[in-house]
Amino acid sequence: MEILGLLLEGFAVALEPINLALIVAGCIAGLFIGAMPGLGSVNGVAILLPMTFLVPPTSAIIFLGSLYYGAMYGGAISSIMLGIPGASTAVATTFDGRPMALQGKADRALVAAATASFVGGTISVVLFTLFAPPLADFALAFGPPEEFALLMLAFATFIGLGGDDIPKTFFSIFIGLMFSAVGLDIVSGNPRLIFFDLPGFYHGINFLVLAIGIYGIGEILWTVETTRGEMVVSRAAVTIRGVVRALADLRHNIRSMLMGSFLGYFVGILPAAGATPGSLMAYGVARTMSKNPETYGKGNVDGVVAPESANNAASTGSMLPMLTLGIPGSPTTAILLGGMVIWGLEPGPMLFIEHKEFVWGLIASLYAANLFALLINIAFIPAFLMVLRMPFTVLAPVIFILCVVGGYAPTQDMHDVWLMLIFGVMGYLMRKLDYPLAPAVLAIVLGPLAEASVRQSLIMAHGSFGIFFERPISAIIMAIAIGLFAWPLIMVVRRLVGPARAD
Amino acid sequence: MRRAELVMALVMAAFSLYIMWKSTELPVGWIEGEGPGGGAFPFWLAAGMLVCCGWIVLRWARRQSPPSRSEEPYMDRTALRVFAIGAGSLLAMIGLIHIVGVYVVIPLYLIFYMRGIGHHAWSVTAPLALAMPVAAFLFFEIALKITLPKGYTEPAFYPLYEMLL
């Protein structure tokens, strides 16, 4: 019951007028930054960090925490409405969110995403409140071999993502992984794949450049061509009754929501993983569990609910190792961690003892931020839908401009904008030939993590792959991953053999 | 469509070979006691891409994939025109950013697209063409402190910075 007392004290802090105002401001700012293709929680938190020196540390982290949350909600908005993932955490949301919007169910998708985010966020904060210290120690048990095993699991849950054309699916995965290798090889410290000696390649190919290129530019080009420019994006009208009905309909999706929340939270705790693999795994698991996996990718509400609950849960989860161990669970928390150092707070085990007010104020504010983000998000849905009802010849140039500006903003390098254009055009040309492109986007996100962890493990084990099976946690995860890999491969082989015989 | 499928596979195969060659700048073999070298990962991935391209060509020859059976043209005249306008205007827009900067390009592009392609009235086009650069300036330069490229128009912004930052 000690926790309850501390939590109440935390609420007293979080509900002070200035903090409450900052929570609302943070949620709104986050919502817009997240909804903007190209900018996600990492950029938002990094950019607004210096602004927070004007207020006390507790208020500052409350603001940034709310911003983080708001951005997680906001990421879903551009995924659903424009089909462009605002951040890597929202990639999985496009798979079913976009088709729903095209079917005129954008309002339902947005409500589902917001509600799922709320459920994921709340469940994870409760878990956070109850089990912070033991879970933090669990996170420490994850070294490079465990990280690699976890990433294999993330890949495995996704093996069936591509279309029916197997060589093209594999091609897409390989090319995505290959692009992720551009830049610096951290193990040898040498630059690699610096095409034409352009300095812009030194920072590697940012996930966003590929994602905005393919989903933004490529997708719009494709839409313009297939519809001959006559397209209306969405006819969804929004009424209060519609929102209420959408909310009521979500009772069918509770299972996915709960699964996504718990999965997201645990993946989020693990260092280096963060919300992106969490949301992808949640999508994969939801589809695997489903009775009708073939409806996924065609506008299944569960396909929106699972990743959205997972990415919010993971964002809370990744704060846990940050606060208790000083280890960032995601790029965003790495920046928050920097902020704490600047405010003169030392993250780590002592934080819970020395700065109780700060920790519990933050936890309490996460409860509040969650609620506000939900309300603000739902309140803005009519405005978002209005955007969708704009004629396509207005929307298309606006999206193109957002893509260009959004592609520039994270690195502030025109090199990335040109690269994005090339990816967009190539993506469009390949899409016409049925090359699935989602696997490439996933691969570029997970690739760098996977390569680093496998090579670190091999150095540790002097080149022996045994290391992945000698360590208990890694062995268990690997076994599950291999099982998941084997299952669809068997199906693929059977299918491959099948038609050949039929010929 | 059928020819495009083959051309794309061959182009991508050539690209894979280029990557394989490029990867060999770092060791691609197995370094004793350490694992794969720095170039191994991209090298074998590119090799994988090459195999996939070969497989695609094989399926093309056997007419197994839908595009390789399709008799439709890859891009008919209209498609080509729409694509050329879309991609071409983007190319021009991004190129112009280097010279006159984002804040001149945004209204120009909006006017081009909305008037030229959408045939919207000036009463719709003008407000958007004016509002969008202003909104972008406030959002990026003032709120987020991200400076967007301005090319030769940069000095025009000095008084604005003086006033607003």
Add this chain to the structure above:
Amino acid sequence: MKHLGKTAAMAAGLAMAAGAGTVAVSSDAAAAWKPKKPVEFVIMAGKGGGADRLARFIQGIIKKNKLAALPLVPINKGGGSGAEALRYLKDKQGDPHVIMATLNSYYTTPLRNPGLGVDISKFTPIARLAEDTFQLWVHSDTKIMSVKDYVAAVKKAGPKNWKMGGTGKGQEDSLVTAMLEGAYGIKVTYVPFKGGGTVAKQLIGKHIDSTVNNPSEQIGFWKAGKSRALATFTPKRLKAFPDVPTFAELGQNLSYFMQRSVVAPGGIPADAEAYYVDLFDKVYKSEDWQNYLTSKGLLPGWLTGKALQDYFVKEREAHRKLLMSMGEIK
């Protein structure tokens, strides 16, 4: 009373206006030049790492104490161990609206990549704000209490089974490791990770056996009793770690520093240089900066102008020798 209240409100309004940057804040006559637009503050490392945090901390000090009229805008150009940032600075020759926060890859990256065509002696030195230090760390569950125990333990385990974690190869941690290996005639397996923070965590999770972290990266774990510093790579003991001996005391003259400096592109006007020197002088003297240095085990080390340039050139030669002895460059 009422009248007074109004004046106070006006004063507050003025102060806010000053904060918003409409009024030139510093009346210091030293700087006749003033930035005309936000200044790009290039960081030679990615987001969230030590160098990034420090640069954003500096930006915070400037903002909090209203030291500059127009803000510094941090931009991460961490690609290729800072190769991207160096190349960018070179291309910005003569542009007074760009400055860069450096770390030791300022020397090592151009040495390892001669193709970059970057000569750091062509850049304009602004100021050295601190020197970060290195310590040898082990997990507190081990029985290793001293460097002597450490050397014995490494020798007993053999080179294949002693894992030293650090940042990328050819970067600071691997140089320090090579120095340590040379001095004590030991051999370890060096496992590179992305950043110092990750390295620290791997030690606490017992995935590696020792590290040469900066004190600031381990201090949280150290306070919680999870890690142990065996010795410091400095000539004198650190204030934050009075009980930890230096390698010099132990008879090995091992010292290595990570400089934290600010430089500008070559060929900028002299009064612009003066403006930045003045600005960073204020940062250096601020209470926030001085507190940070002592509590995190950094050494103060103000240097500017020609003295700083000489220091850079000297350090570059020292690093050239180190890298050559490691076989990283020819």
